[in-house]
Amino acid sequence: MDEQRMTKADMAREWIAKEIRIGNFARGSVLPPERELAVQIGVSYMTLRKAVSALVQEGILERNHGSGTFVCNEIPEQKVQKILGLVQPAWAAPETLDTVMYFSQACEEANWLLKVVNARSWEDRSLLDLWQNCDALALTMIQQAEKMPRILLEKLCSPAKPVVAVCSSAEHIGRDSVYYLNDARMEEPCDRLYELGHRRIFLVDQLVREYGILASIHPSLTGFGQVFRAKYPDVEYNSSMMSLEVPFFQLAHHAIRQAFNERKREIAGYSAVVCPLSFYWAVISGLRDIGFRVPEDMSVLTFGDRQEAEFYCPRPALFSAELKDQAYRALELIRWRTQNPDEPPRAIQAAVRFSENETFAPARR
Incomplete structure (x- = not known):
């Protein structure tokens, strides 16, 4: 419609329609409330009612006397994009930003609109x-599931909207999930280290205390130890020496580098280290501080996925559960649900x- 020939009711209708789109x-x-909305748009109450009535006739809005005016649930995707809500941790990290990027790409290709909340x-x-x-929710576990308040848990457990947990199981809420469950693929880097x-080999990890119990914030890392114990019993896989208690919202890098300096004598007896990709620079820094070269003196295996890892020097040996794949599969699962x-x-x-990549080498003799 020609903007110069639009009435105030037309402009109010277009404003509401755009907010919906x-x-x-x-x-x-x-x-x-319509009186409040009229003030917000800058039109009279009667003009606003005309705009709302037009959208009701188009099947975009519906009036429920006594309850208010609602956006219709059954608007076709061709008229109004569906909205995918994505819950992410509040702290910035490359993998968090990558996840938003991949979900944005998947939603754009599927003609969905992405809304992100960092909590x-x-x-x-x-x-x-x-x-x-x-219209649907993709959820990353920002805290332990046991900490969910009852009202949120009830919402997530209800079948009203599709919910998919990403990067972790949704067993606790009985919903769909896309994540990596340790399987035989974990043997590949273990086999190569053995060859x-x-x-x-030792593990670098972060432990947090919940209800008096220490637990890893990277439970998938346990898979490497399980492979070595089951398949290569002659390998010493030390998962305790460098598993450090660091509060959940505290950067672990300082504690990791300090621990390398304090435990130089013990570390000298090992030839390889396993760590989350997010700790890679702390491990590299700690090894450099105590005079170890990578990979000549110490091989490094990382677990994680970051687009920028390709530009790390040296490029880390990497076992990745691919974030892009999880984003696309999550949206496919939502549409299927x-x-x-x-x-x-x-x-x-x-x-x-x-x-x-560049951080594996033969063990020192």
Whole structure:
């Protein structure tokens, strides 16, 4: 419509329609009271009512006397994009940014709109707001599931909207999930280290204390130890020497580098180290401080996925559960769940890859 010939009611209608298109008013959500909305747009109450009535006739809005005006649940995707809510940790990290990038790409290709909330805890009110204003939810575990408040748990467990946990199991809420469950692929880097003669290997990890119990924040790392114990019993895999207690929201790098300096004598007896990719620079820094070259004196295997890892020097040997694959599979699973709401929860195995790159070398004799 020619903007110069639009009436105030037309402009108000277009303003509301745009807010719906860009996801500020999601399917099923209630609009602010009409008098309040009229003030917000800058038109009279009667003009606003004309605009709303036009959208009701178009099947975009519906009036429920006594409850308010709602965005229709059944608007076709061709008219209004569906909204995927993505819950991410509040702290910035390359893998967090990569995840948003991959979900953005997947949503754009599927004609969905992505809304991201970075939350510090399950109590963050923005999570409930996101739930209210999206058509489906992709969830990363920002805290232990046991800390979820009852009201959020009830929302996530209800079948009202598709929910997919990414990078971890959703067993605790009975919903779908896409993540890497340790399997035979973990043998690949272990086999290669064994071929290179490594018989003494240690793990660098971060432990946090919950309810008085120390637990790793990287449970997938246990898979490497399980492979060595089952397949190569002559390998010493030390998972305790460099597993350090560091509060969850504290950067572990300082403690890791300090531990390398304090335990130089013990570390000297090992020829390879396993660590999360997020700790790679702390490990490299700690090894350099105590005079170890990588990979000549110490081979390094990392677990994780970052786009920027390709530009690290030396490029780390990498076992990755691919974040891009998880983003695309999560959206596929959400769309499948929309068509199959009564099917039991599904857990999809994420794709993995192993790249030896530049931090593996034969063990020192």
